[in-house]
Amino acid sequence: MTGLLGRYHQLVENGELRPDPGQLAAAQRLGNLQQQLERYEAPGLLGRLLGRKAARPRGLYLWGGVGRGKSMLMDLFHQCLAIPEKRRTHFHAFMIEVHALLREARQSETGDPIPPVAAKIATNLRVLAFDEMVVNNSADAMIMSRLFTALIRDHGLVVVTTSNRAPGALYKDGLNREHFLPFIALIEQDLDVMALNGPHDYRLERLAGIDTWHTPLGDSATAQVREAFFRLTDFPPEDSANVPSADLDLGGGRTLHVPKSLKGVAVFSFSKLCGEARGAADYLAVAQTYHTVIVVGIPAMGPDNRNEAARFVTLIDALYENKVKLFATAAAQPEALYRSGDGAFEFERTASRLMEMQSEDYLAAGHGEA
Numbered sequence: 001m002t003g004l005l006g007r008y009h010q011l012v013e014n015g016e017l018r019p020d021p022g023q024l025a026a027a028q029r030l031g032n033l034q035q036q037l038e039r040y041e042a043p044g045l046l047g048r049l050l051g052r053k054a055a056r057p058r059g060l061y062l063w064g065g066v067g068r069g070k071s072m073l074m075d076l077f078h079q080c081l082a083i084p085e086k087r088r089t090h091f092h093a094f095m096i097e098v099h100a101l102l103r104e105a106r107q108s109e110t111g112d113p114i115p116p117v118a119a120k121i122a123t124n125l126r127v128l129a130f131d132e133m134v135v136n137n138s139a140d141a142m143i144m145s146r147l148f149t150a151l152i153r154d155h156g157l158v159v160v161t162t163s164n165r166a167p168g169a170l171y172k173d174g175l176n177r178e179h180f181l182p183f184i185a186l187i188e189q190d191l192d193v194m195a196l197n198g199p200h201d202y203r204l205e206r207l208a209g210i211d212t213w214h215t216p217l218g219d220s221a222t223a224q225v226r227e228a229f230f231r232l233t234d235f236p237p238e239d240s241a242n243v244p245s246a247d248l249d250l251g252g253g254r255t256l257h258v259p260k261s262l263k264g265v266a267v268f269s270f271s272k273l274c275g276e277a278r279g280a281a282d283y284l285a286v287a288q289t290y291h292t293v294i295v296v297g298i299p300a301m302g303p304d305n306r307n308e309a310a311r312f313v314t315l316i317d318a319l320y321e322n323k324v325k326l327f328a329t330a331a332a333q334p335e336a337l338y339r340s341g342d343g344a345f346e347f348e349r350t351a352s353r354l355m356e357m358q359s360e361d362y363l364a365a366g367h368g369e370a
Contacts, residue, residue: 004080005031008073022196023069026062029194030077030160033057037127037158038082059152059159061133061187063166064196065366070162071131071234071263073196077160078129085126090263091133091161092289093246095140098147114143118150122157130161132264135171135180136288137251145182152190159191164291164367167193207231212358214329217297221329225267225294228327232292233262250285264367266290270297274311283318291367293319298330303341310343313350320353323365 008027011017036057062070078088101120105113121128128151135141151157163170167187171180187193210228214221230237246261260267266286273286273295286293301309319326330337334354338347356362 003031004034004076007076007080017069017072020069022064023073026069026073026194026196027076029060029192030073033060033158033160034077034081040126056156057158059161059191061161061163061167061191061193062196063163063193065164068196070196074129074131074160074162075234081127083126085124086129087125087127088129088131090246090261091130092248092261093244094130096247096249098143099139099249102143114146115150115154118147118155122151122155125157127158127160130159132291133161133163133170134165134289135174136285137249138175139249139251141171141174141180141183142176144180145186148183149186152186161191166195212325212327212363213334213354214327215332217299217329217331222296225296225327225329229260229265229267229294232265235262248285248289250282256282256286260294261290264289264291265294266292267294267296270295270299270308270312273315274308278311278314280314280318283315284322286315287318287322287324290324292325292327294327296329298328298337300331300336301338301341305338306342309338309341309347312338313343313347316350316353316357320357323362323367325363326354326357 005027008017008024008031012019017023040055040057062073064070074088078086098117098121101117102113105116109116135144148159152159165172167184170184171177174180207228210224210231212228214224226237226240229235229243230240235243243260244262246258246266247255248258248261250256257272258266258268259272266289268286273283298312299305301312316326318324334351335348337351338344
């Protein structure tokens with residue numbers, strides 16, 4: 001494999017990337033980390049028992065707004081890193097796995113389940129790379145400090161992650177956040193924190209020519225949002241049958257199946273999101289987890305659909321307040337979606353928000369920005 005920095009320069013020279021000082025600085029840092037990891041040999045079990053220590057490379061926390069190239073750089077890092085003991089995963093999927101392992105450990109062992117779970121995760125692994133680190137529920141927040149302390153300091157894993165938020169803004173205003181603060185301290189002590197907030201939103205540029213609201217319902221509208229999904233995620237359209245799915249943790253043992261979930265982009269049907277009994281907390285979990293949501297099959301609604309309309313209002317409020325980008329296929333323009341029925345007058349505010357969510361200023365805002 002070649003060096004990350006060389007690959008990055010090649011992409012710029014070929015015109016696949018434009019020159020970007022912020023991206024270049026991040027590529028240089030990741031390139032240095034690649035070299036350090038390929039030279040680094042962690043102490044074996046005997047060495048650890050004898051107290052031998054090696055200078056473990058520092059990991060990296062790369063944060064910034066949507067579309068600045070963080071995922072692209074993480075792809076390059078993982079592709080170029082010439083060691084077998086590496087793993088790259090989406091952070092949300094990783095935490096679902098962690099909770100499953102913790103449940104198994106509690107059933108089969110007595111005592112603290114975190115050390116054996118950390119040991120299992122760290123087996124034959126030296127580098128753990130995450131995309132889109134985001135913390136939006138107390139179950140994750142309560143265990144992350146102890147889990148990652150074990151992974152990084154006890155097992156010597158090097159963690160590399162991207163996020164839309166600075167470490168200090170993770171789980172902001174979350175329940176019992178005081179239990180999460182040691183995790184922020186761990187990140188700031190053991191990882192280099194680097195901002196990537198250049199002026200260009202490459203993800204938006206990739207969507208040139210594609211609107212966000214598509215009507216009427218039909219093959220043409222579906223094709224447009226399908227194209228948006230593949231441009232946003234860099235997933236090959238010819239492999240569409242294998243787009244990953246996810247089960248979003250809603251708390252209290254409840255989950256929401258996400259039919260397509262990749263790189264912070266989720267696809268839902270209107271019937272799944274608003275045709276079933278859901279509340280504000282469910283929609284908030286969606287809005288905090290995904291920077292872009294695609295909703296297909298939004299119908300024109302009337303008095304018989306007042307419950308669906310009310311849920312749709314709550315969904316849009318959550319997406320709007322968290323600056324989530326919305327792509328949709330719908331039977332009508334926003335102002336014509338719900339003209340009569342309980343709450344139709346109040347729905348005018350939702351229609352106004354839907355119009356604003358199509359604007360350049362809204363689309364340029366970072367996920368979660370106030």
